[in-house]
Amino acid sequence: MVSKKKRQKKSQLPFRLNILFLIVFLLFSALVLQLGVVQILNGEAFQAEIDRTTNDYSETPVPRGKMFDRNGELIVGNDAGYSITYTPEKGIQAGERLDVAERLAEYVDMDSEEHLDGITERNRQEYWYLNNTDEAENLLSDQEKEDMDNGEQYNEILDRIDEDKIDDYSKQELEVMAIKKEMDKAMTLTPQVIKNEDVTPEEFARVSAHLGELPGVNATTDWNREYPYDETFRDFAGSITSESQGIPADQEDYYLTRGYSRNDRVGNSGLEEQYEGVLRGRKEKIQYTTDKNGAIVDSDIVVEGQRGKDLVLTVDMELQKKVDEVIHDEMQSAIQNQPHENRNLENAMAVVMDPTTGEILAASGQRYDHEKGEFTKTGTSTIYNANAPGSSVKGATMLAGYQSGVIEFGQQFYDTPIKIKDTPEKSSWKNLQWVNDLEALEQSSNVYMFYIAMRMAGEYNYEPNKSINIDYAAFDEIRNYFGQFGLGVSTGVDFPYESTGYKGSNPDAGNLLDLAIGQYDTYTTLQLAQYVSTIANDGYRVRPHFMKEIRNPVPHEEGLGPVYKSHNTEVMNRIQMSDSEIDRVQEGFHRVFQAPEGTASSHFGDKPYDAAGKTGTAEYDVYEDGQLKASTENLAHIGYAPYDDPEVAYALIVPHVGKGDNSEINHEIGKGILDAYFELENEDEGEED
Structure with a gap:
């Protein structure tokens, strides 16, 4: 018979197990519930994070x-x-780039001076660091590292790398550094x-064949x-x-x-x-x-x-080549004929444009190096370099005289030297005696222009060897008139930079007279071309430009696509002078080239294209350390043709030719330009026929 005590123990054991099972059941239930929550409610978000x-x-x-x-x-x-x-992926490390650089160096050469000379001491230090990381890290103590962030530690380690560790690299290692240097620039x-201009077909083929082992590299x-x-x-x-x-x-x-x-x-x-x-x-x-x-x-x-x-540019490259040749040949001839001890001629510049549209047909510059005996093309000097152009500006001076009311058609002045008290005597190239406005342009009278300037400054009673009283506002007045033609102001050409020339800052009477004959302020060749074009174009100043059209690209490489944009003629201003006054100066310019007494008639009088224009000579002294070094001249030429219906205009300057030397070079270049233009025109007409 079982005692009561034993029966109680048997009944208590299942109860405790039941409690334990219940606890385990509850824990598993909670776990299953949590898994359900994760799977059902948040499963999509977690899967998105994984993916x-x-x-x-x-x-x-x-x-x-x-x-x-x-x-x-x-x-x-x-x-x-x-x-x-090389196109790096995200998170790429320096060591990984070095591995790629080392493999790439097996297939391409980076031994040019440009690549190897560009390797700096820093590049060498970084290369040594990546190949000797453990040794490099020991260059800093643990205590030192505690006071630095990672960037500071890295820079300090590089600074502590001895020169003897980075001096004795092989050419192959230097090429690896050159490659990695370029790779490090990549974002x-x-x-x-990495390499472009001198990649050989063999290098291209080798890299292409091994792209699989060169992550990020492409040929x-x-x-x-x-x-x-x-x-x-x-x-x-x-x-x-x-x-x-x-x-x-x-x-x-x-x-x-x-x-x-x-x-x-x-x-x-x-x-x-x-x-x-x-x-x-x-x-x-x-x-x-x-x-x-x-x-x-x-x-x-x-x-x-x-x-x-x-x-599509406005330039005619056949004309451009011919203008280049004309300038080169005339400069070479002039230099050879110049006395050796006085060979000053160094450069010449010319611009050819359509006076009615502003299209620049050619722009040429040549510079001669006397030491090397070599010519260099310097076309942009026509826009960047300014020089005194001499008498070529007299058309603007004459029109300023008309507009300001200080002279009238047929006005005469007696051309004899002008002498203002305490100033040097000023004169024309010879004493022309009585000249009117047309004769003053035809024969290039300086004295006539002096009288215009003095009258514009309020001085009507000039007497030799006496002081004159002038209104200095005449400087601004003359410059404002000149600016209407493009002289001394921006031409508006479509080019990143252009010079507007130099304006003299000493407003004395002598300089005012020099301003009127183009021997004080300076102008670029392009400004002179815009000026003569304005006169040829009946007073309308148009913006010079190089861009004729913008064309959409075509799928193939040859030919031109449809027009995207055209450059329309842009009139910048119409000068203030009347049509009759402009006609008068045009007639004076025509006489310069065609009348027997014209300063350029011997060069243009027999030409079939009936040109008009103006010559110019600017005389000045060159000083060095306060001492007179030399007296020299600038020779200029402006013109257009045909006179009755202008289709081409040009301007040229030949600066620093020396005193009295090469006096014909500006005429010869101007004649060569117009000859070349009309020869090409006749060829084109012949082809059309």
Whole structure:
């Protein structure tokens, strides 16, 4: 028989197990409930986190637009070449880049001076650090590290690397450094050019065959500018930055806000810079999808790339070449005929334009290096360099005299030297005696212009060897009149920079007289071309320009696409003078070239194109350290043709020719320019017939 005590123990054991089972059941129930909550309520969010990807974008450059002359001849094109680029993924580390650089160095050469000379001491230190990390870390004690953040530790370690550790690198190691240096410039998912201009077909093939072991590296095609006419018009066309330069640092904000990347090539001079927004094109935009580790899992082109629009310029390259040749040949002839001890002639400049539209047909400059015996094309000097042009401005002076009321048609003055008390005597090239306004232009009377200037300054009672009282406001008045023609002010040309010349700052009577004959203020060749065009164009001053049309690109590489934009003639102002006054000066200019007494008639009187214009000689002294070094001259020439219906105008300056030397070079260049223009016109008409 079982005792009561034993029966109680048996009944208590199942009860305790039941409690334990209940607790276990409740715990499992809670766990299942929690799993249900995770799966049902938050499962989608957690799965999204697991599958999380990020969309990033990369833009690939496209070929720049081309430049053509007015006849469709290619001036600036694109030469396709090979390019090796690197596009880093997110989170790429310096050591990983070094591994890629070492492998890439097996397939490309980076041994040019540009690459190897660009390796700095810092590049060498970083290279040593990455290859000797443990040793490098020991250059700092644990105590020193406690007081520095990671960046400070890194910089301090580099500074402590001894020179003897980084001096004895092999050429192969230096090439690795050069590659890594370029790779370090790359931003995430943005292609960085590692090597471009001199990639050989063999290098391109080797890299292409090993892209699988070169993460981020690509072998692709790039474009460099080509110039079918070599140096002709090259300085006007301008240049673009190299891959290593990218956008200019001082204009970074400007370009970045307009969608550029830091390593984009941009125009940095000439028409490349002026029309950067037109020539740049639309970059190809690629969307990259990356996982949470930064690995690219997909890509898609979201914006198709399109090469830049093309520029059709106003320039006629055949005329441009002929003008270059004329200047070169006439300078060479003049230099050879110059006495050796007085060879001052160094450069000459000319601009040819359509006076009714402002289209620049040719712009040429030549500089001669006496030491090297070499000529260099310096066309942009026609816009950048200002010189005193002498009597070529007398048309503007005469019109200022008419407009201000100090002279009238047929007004005569006696041409004999002017002598103001305590000043040097001033005269014309010879004593012309009585001359009227037309004769003053025809024979280039300085004295006539002196009387205009004195009268505009309030002095009507000049007497030899006596002081004169002038109103100094006449300086501003004459300059304001000159400015209406484009002299001393911006021409408005579509070019990144132009000089407006120098305005003299000493307002004495003698300088006022010199201002009236073009021997005080200075002007550019382009300003003179705009001035003579204004007279030829019946007083309408038009804006000179290089851009004739902008054309949309065509899918293939040859030919011109449809017109996107045309440059319409822009009248900047109409001078204040009346039609009859302008006609009077036009007649005076015609007599300069055609009348027997005209200063240029012996060169142009027998020409079939019936030209008009004005010659100019500016005399001045050159001082050095307060001592007279030399007396020299600038020779100028302006003209247009035909006289009755002008279709071409030109201006030229030959500065610093020496005293009395080369007195014919300006006539010869001017004649050569018009001869070349009308020869080409006749050829074109013959082809049409």
